[in-house]
Amino acid sequence: xxDRKLRPESLMMSHGYKPELSQGAVKCPIFxxxxxxxxxxxxxxxxFEVAYGLREQGETEELGLIYSRLNNPDLEILEDRLSLWxxxxxxxxxxxxxxxxxxxxxxxxxxxxxxxxxxxxYGGTDHFIKQTLTRFGVEVIxxxxxxQDRLEELVRxxxxxxxxxxIYVETPANPTNILIDVAACSRLAKQFSRADKPVIVAVxxxxxxxxxxxxxxxxxxxxxxxxxxxxxxxxxxxxxxCLGSKDLIARxxxxxxxxxxxxxxxxxxxxxxxxxxxxxxxxxxxxxxxQVAAFLRSHPKVKKVHYLGFLDTPEQQAIFDAQCLSxxxxxxxxxEGGEAEAFRxxxxxxxxxxxxxxxxxxxxxxxxxxxxxxxVDPVEREKLGITGGLVRLSVGVEHPDDLIWxxxxxxxxx
Ligand SMILES: *Cc1c(COP(=O)(O)O)cnc(C)c1O
Numbered sequence: 355x356x357d358r359k360l361r362p363e364s365l366m367m368s369h370g371y372k373p374e375l376s377q378g379a380v381k382c383p384i385f386x387x388x389x390x391x392x393x394x395x396x397x398x399x400x401x402f403e404v405a406y407g408l409r410e411q412g413e414t415e416e417l418g419l420i421y422s423r424l425n426n427p428d429l430e431i432l433e434d435r436l437s438l439w440x441x442x443x444x445x446x447x448x449x450x451x452x453x454x455x456x457x458x459x460x461x462x463x464x465x466x467x468x469x470x471x472x473x474x475x476y477g478g479t480d481h482f483i484k485q486t487l488t489r490f491g492v493e494v495i496x497x498x499x500x501x502q503d504r505l506e507e508l509v510r511x512x513x514x515x516x517x518x519x520x521i522y523v524e525t526p527a528n529p530t531n532i533l534i535d536v537a538a539c540s541r542l543a544k545q546f547s548r549a550d551k552p553v554i555v556a557v558x559x560x561x562x563x564x565x566x567x568x569x570x571x572x573x574x575x576x577x578x579x580x581x582x583x584x585x586x587x588x589x590x591x592x593x594x595x596c597l598g599s600k601d602l603i604a605r606x607x608x609x610x611x612x613x614x615x616x617x618x619x620x621x622x623x624x625x626x627x628x629x630x631x632x633x634x635x636x637x638x639x640x641x642x643x644x645q646v647a648a649f650l651r652s653h654p655k656v657k658k659v660h661y662l663g664f665l666d667t668p669e670q671q672a673i674f675d676a677q678c679l680s681x682x683x684x685x686x687x688x689x690e691g692g693e694a695e696a697f698r699x700x701x702x703x704x705x706x707x708x709x710x711x712x713x714x715x716x717x718x719x720x721x722x723x724x725x726x727x728x729x730v731d732p733v734e735r736e737k738l739g740i741t742g743g744l745v746r747l748s749v750g751v752e753h754p755d756d757l758i759w760x761x762x763x764x765x766x767x768x
Contacts, residue, residue, distance in 0.1 A: 362435075362439050363632070366435055366630045366632065369438065370430070370431040382427065384428060384620060385428050385619050388422050389420075390420060390421065393418075400415070401417055405424055405425075407608065422616075422618070422619065426619050428620075428622030429447055429617055432625050433446065433447055436597065436629070439564035440559075440568050441570060442577065442597035442599075442603075443603065444597070444598070446610055448594040448596070448610065449593060449615055450592045450594050451560065451582055452594065453594055454580075455479050455594070456482050458596050459483070459520070459522070461609040462519065465491030465492065466492075466517060467518075467520070468512065468517040468519060469483065469519065469521075470497065470505070470509060470521045470522070471495070471496050472498075472523040472525070472527065473496045473499075473738070474740075475522075475527070476524060477726060479524070493517065498737075498738075499534055506542060506545070518553050519553060520553065520554045520555075521553065521554070521555045521556070522556045522557075522558075523536065523558070525557065525558075526562065526684070528561060528726070529686045529744065531561075531661065531662055532670070533670055536555070537572045537676065537677070539573075539574070543575075555574045556574065556575065556576040557574045557577055558578045558579075559578065560579050560580045564584075565584070565632065566679045566680040570597070572676070572677055575602060577596070577597045578595070579594060579596075581625055584712075585629065586624065586713075586714075587635050589714040589715075589718075591621055591624045591628075594617075635715060636683070639683035639751055640683050642749045645754040646747070646758060650685070650761065653762070655765045656765070660687065662678060662681035684746070684747070685746075685747050685749070687745055689768060690743070691743055693743070695743060696742060698768050699764045699768050700719055700720075700721060701767075702763065702768075704763065704764075705756055707719070708720065712746075712748035716750045716752070717748060717749050717757055718747070719746065719748075720745070720746050721745060723741060723742055723744060727740050
């Protein structure tokens with residue numbers, strides 16, 4: 355189109371789509387089809403050889419579509435567009451964030467391998483790592499954010515350093531916004547990598563991405579998303595994505611083909627539509643969150659606000675400065691009192707919805723200790739600061755004054 359290097363937000367309406375292939379339609383149609391016609395048998399043979407890794411794609415070879423479990427235009431265009439935000443070589447999209455995460459873990463870990471992961475992580479991921487991967491003989495070691503300067507020691511002390519194959523982190527950690535240093539994890543991975551057995555760093559970037567944190571730029575190998583959150587952004591679709599180099603994503607897509615957990619064309623189309631407004635949505639949400647956080651911090655019934663704009667240690671601030679481009683739109687706060695007071699607050703909300711999930715146009719509030727994090731061991735919960743009085747808030751695109759009014763009147767009910 356042009357030599358100019360256009361920014362992702364300028365390309366979200368056009369990148370990867372050729373109107374002339376779809377009757378001139380300005381928008382990419384929904385390719386609601388399970389299978390695709392080959393022009394001749396030789397084409398079908400050629401497409402399968404590449405899809406199944408029997409040979410490399412030729413330099414000038416144009417590959418066609420086969421079957422919607424392997425590829426579909428809505429998914430391929432979505433993958434091309436999503437890759438732009440993180441500067442990734444390629445992307446694989448999935449029917450949920452959990453399928454993106456589990457497919458990736460299954461592809462890169464084998465029996466006997468060791469996985470190092472950060473605590474706290476998303477409940478579904480936590481369950482899969484501890485309950486499922488261990489059944490398949492993967493050794494797993496969790497670490498806390500306050501242990502991140504001792505990771506090398508932790509790995510060595512396990513006595514299985516030579517088996518370390520993956521470091522999996524979620525940053526900022528849900529729900530208290532504690533940051534993990536991705537560059538430090540990448541250095542650790544390099545230290546334990548061998549030429550034939552690299553250690554992969556995977557980052558769940560759902561809380562900050564794809565606008566406010568780009569883990570690949572800090573040395574991560576893979577970035578994972580629940581696209582249900584900011585990417586979808588309207589609380590109307592469940593989806594996921596994994597991004598990284600072409601080689602690594604080819605492996606992820608291979609596993610996806612056999613697990614069969616790719617996104618469908620309708621999901622792909624919804625996300626293409628969402629991506630057009632990703633940046634204005636997320637920027638409005640972050641602006642609103644800054645105002646909401648300031649209001650909550652000054653409120654006498656709020657003990658503490660966990661927000662990336664209010665970090666309280668120089669270590670956390672240093673990670674933020676190196677790694678994050680915004681304080682984001684997720685916050686949590688401790689209400690004076692415990693569960694009873696938090697419930698009174700939640701039940702009194704009029705505009706903000708009482709629901710789990712995050713990153714959407716509408717603001718959502720929930721109670722981590724009894725909802726999203728109820729599966730976490732109670733002692734561990736306390737250690738992580740997930741107390742009875744903690745409320746998590748995902749700030750949406752409403753008018754900030756209306757949000758502040760609602761939070762204020764609900765705090766009056768406490
Ligand atoms: C929601 C979420 C997931 C799981 O994604 P689904 O789309 O619900 O399957 C994983 N990680 C984080 C951080 C999430 O918030």
